[in-house]
Amino acid sequence: MGQSISCDLCGRNGEEQYCKTDSSVCLCSNCLKHTEASNEKIKECVERWLLGNVI
Numbered sequence: 243m244g245q246s247i248s249c250d251l252c253g254r255n256g257e258e259q260y261c262k263t264d265s266s267v268c269l270c271s272n273c274l275k276h277t278e279a280s281n282e283k284i285k286e287c288v289e290r291w292l293l294g295n296v297i
């Protein structure tokens with residue numbers, strides 16, 4: 243349980259996922275890069291949106 247982790251942004255799985263322990267959001271390397279490249283405001287919005295979707 244909890245072994246099959248999929249990207250919270252694009253839904254891809256089977257690849258390395260990077261979980262942000264501070265926000266409990268898991269992103270693949272692509273999406274992580276994307277969010278990291280974005281400024282903090284966008285990053286926050288994305289994480290909020292993801293968390294809102296999960297719940």
Ligand SMILES: [Zn+2]
Pocket residue numbers: 249250251252253254269270271272273274
């Ligand atoms: Zn992704």
